[in-house]
Amino acid sequence: MELNLRFPDGFVWGAATSSYQIEGAAAEDGRGPSVWDTFSHTPGKVRGGDTGDVAAGHYHLLSEDLDLMAALALRSYRFSISWSRVLPEGTGQVNQKGLDFYRRLVDGLHARGIRPLATLFHWDLPQALQDKGGWENRDCALWFADYAQTVFDALDVADWGTINEPKTVVEAGYQMGVHAPGITDPARSYVALHHLHLAHGLAAQALHALHPGRRIGPALNLSPVYPADDGDAAREQAHLYDGLENRIYLDPILLGRYPDDMMEWIARRSPMPRHVLDGDLAVIAEPVDLLGVQYYNPKYVDGAGRRVFKHPVAQAEWLEIHPEGLYDILVRLHRDYPAVPLRITENGLPTTDAPGPDGRVRDTGRIAYHRDHLAAMHRAMAEGVPVEGYHAWSLLDNFEWAEGYSQRFGLVYVDFETQRRTPKDSALWYRDLIRRGVLR
Ligand code: GBH
Numbered sequence: 500m501e502l503n504l505r506f507p508d509g510f511v512w513g514a515a516t517s518s519y520q521i522e523g524a525a526a527e528d529g530r531g532p533s534v535w536d537t538f539s540h541t542p543g544k545v546r547g548g549d550t551g552d553v554a555a556g557h558y559h560l561l562s563e564d565l566d567l568m569a570a571l572a573l574r575s576y577r578f579s580i581s582w583s584r585v586l587p588e589g590t591g592q593v594n595q596k597g598l599d600f601y602r603r604l605v606d607g608l609h610a611r612g613i614r615p616l617a618t619l620f621h622w623d624l625p626q627a628l629q630d631k632g633g634w635e636n637r638d639c640a641l642w643f644a645d646y647a648q649t650v651f652d653a654l655d656v657a658d659w660g661t662i663n664e665p666k667t668v669v670e671a672g673y674q675m676g677v678h679a680p681g682i683t684d685p686a687r688s689y690v691a692l693h694h695l696h697l698a699h700g701l702a703a704q705a706l707h708a709l710h711p712g713r714r715i716g717p718a719l720n721l722s723p724v725y726p727a728d729d730g731d732a733a734r735e736q737a738h739l740y741d742g743l744e745n746r747i748y749l750d751p752i753l754l755g756r757y758p759d760d761m762m763e764w765i766a767r768r769s770p771m772p773r774h775v776l777d778g779d780l781a782v783i784a785e786p787v788d789l790l791g792v793q794y795y796n797p798k799y800v801d802g803a804g805r806r807v808f809k810h811p812v813a814q815a816e817w818l819e820i821h822p823e824g825l826y827d828i829l830v831r832l833h834r835d836y837p838a839v840p841l842r843i844t845e846n847g848l849p850t851t852d853a854p855g856p857d858g859r860v861r862d863t864g865r866i867a868y869h870r871d872h873l874a875a876m877h878r879a880m881a882e883g884v885p886v887e888g889y890h891a892w893s894l895l896d897n898f899e900w901a902e903g904y905s906q907r908f909g910l911v912y913v914d915f916e917t918q919r920r921t922p923k924d925s926a927l928w929y930r931d932l933i934r935r936g937v938l939r
Contacts, residue, residue, distance in 0.1 A: 502870070504877045504938040511614065511888025512933040513575030514568070514910060515845050517621035517663065519551045520897035522581065524558035528596035531587025533623035534633070538679035549903025555895045556918040558600065563920070565607040567911065568894065571926055572933040575614040577844055577890045578604065579621035579663065582646055589625030590642050598653050605654050616844070616890070618660035618718060619647050619702060622668065622678065629680055634668065634691035634698075637774065644701035651706055651713075659706060659715040660791050660844065661699040665692060666720055666748055677901045689771035693779070696751050700782035707785065718791030718844045719748045723827040724798045727809070732802025739764070740800050753836040755784035789887070791844035792832070794872070797824035814849045815906055822871035829879035829886065840887045846872050847892035849899070849906035852923065860912045860923035869925065873938050891929060895920070 519535045526532075539550035557564055568576055582589065584597035601617075608615045620643065624633055628642055651659070662668075671678035673688030682688070699717055706715045724741040726733035742761040750758050757765075757775070766772050796819045799807040810821045825846070832841065848868040852860050869891060880886050896909035904915055910926035913919070922930075932938060 502874055502938050504874060506877065506880075506936050506938070508936065510936070511575045511842065512929075513573055513577055513614075513616065513888060513890040514571070514894035514929075515577035515890040515892050516557070516894050516897065517579040517618065517623075518581035518584070519554070519621070519623040520893070520899070521555040521557040521895055522584075523552060523554040523556045525550075525552045527558065528584075528600070529587055529594040530581065530597055531583035531589070531594075532626040533581065533583045534626055534629045534679035535623045537626050537629075538681055541681070544681065545901055546903040546905050549898065549905075551898045553915075554898045555913045555915070557895070560918060560920075561600070561603060562607065564895070565604075565611060565613075567920060567922070568608075568613055569611040570930075571910070571922065572930045573613055573894075574933065575616055575888060575890065576608055576894070577616040577618065577660070579618035579623075579660075580650055581623055582620065583623065583625035583627075585650060586625065586646055587627075589628035590645060593649060598650070601650070601654055605656055609655065614658065615654075615656045616658045616660060616842070617650070617654065617656045618663050619643070619650065620661065620698075621663040622672070624679075633680060634673075634694045635687055637694055637697070640694050640697040640701055643698035644705050647702035648705050648709065651710055657713050658789065659702075659713065660718045661702050661715060662695050663718045664720045664793060665695045665699075665717070666744070668692075668695060671901075686769040686771075689765050689769040690774050692747065693771055693774050696783045697779055699752065700779075700785045703785040703787060704782060714788030716787040716789040716791055716839070716842075717748075717752055718793055719745075720793040720795065720845070721745050721749075721828050721832075722794075722796055722798045723824045723831065724800060727799040727801040727807040730802050733800065736800045736802060736804045739804070740798060744798060749832075749836060751780060751783045752787060753784070753790075753839070755780050787839055789840045789842050790832070790836075791842050792828065793845035793892075794825045794828055794843065795846065797821045797827075814851060815902070818848070820848070820868065822868075822875040824875075825872050826875040826879045829876065829884045830882065833879075833884040838885065840885050842887055843876065843889040845890060845892035847908045849908050851907070852912075854912060854921055858921060860921060862923045862925045865910075865923065865925040866928050869929065870938065873932075877938065
């Protein structure tokens, strides 16, 4: 069925990546190790023993990848900066070669008329800082603000993202231990959360002080939480889980406070409340200029607080497919929080499609996924939700963290033996959508 949904002129169509997932060149040109180098080289942590040592080779294929973005008609490219490429020790001496790589990237984007959206932190903390306690150390927020100032001054970028998905750092990095730094301690996880929030706020303050007119915001992965049935118990559990999934990330930044029910819940499990010092929330609530929303899946919880699945699941078993969840989250953001331009900074699907004999990658499932989510997003926009752009995750197949190279989220297929890039059918579909401005 034809949808015929028109998007506003100037809608920011983009794609997203992150440094450790695509760059490779892990030990080249002075880059220092990050927690993900340590983690991926620890046996048993990543499927198949995969690492980001080479990844999609983007560090060496920069100009080819820039041309690819232009060929796909992208108007925006969301990438992240490897902190330890710029500051190998995390603080102190700047590595000019590392900074130059991002200068070439940004210049190359401007030359092609593609807007950069630079993320400061997509999980690859310098190992030297982890050795000093990482995000559990309050100083980490100050180290982050110093690093942020270095790249703010060096790069001609108007739009900035602070911390990618603090929830994933908290849950995967500090509770389940399936991401770096591999900790399994809820008590410590919420201390890290507070310092991630503080880091965000300090960087936002620094940008506003040093470069008025530029914009900055977080990139939060949000999931609408629905009760799995009509009972009171499920409704109560859904409210609790909404706190853990969404409100503890949104409220401090957008409302200047941790939710009361969540602070009680956290206080029973973590010393975190003692780490919230006078004045911290004013820093964390530095007004943001844009809010990055990353949407993949909803959550349903039953009366016992168990997760229940109600929709088809992708190759990634956590990724329950429910496009209406994007509509729900957008409408809720517009209702519950002060107005701020929204950017979908990630949304995407892994598929197993590979080039056929004719070289084509027929990833019809990915096309359907993006189409359905864009239709849901368009419906929210038609009701007044200010969404200014959408970034598909991801431009390229890449290192999918603990899943290694076994899950491919790219619009572009990457042969990890040859580093050859092949735009999938979804990439060509997306290019045509961008050119036309109408979702069919
Ligand atoms: C995003 O995370 C990331 O920003 C991006 O780097 C990543 O490649 C992309 O999505 C696709 O995954 O939930 O127990 O299975 C999305 C949220 C949180 C989903 C961690 C996978 C793994 C632990 N992710 N989760 S589990």
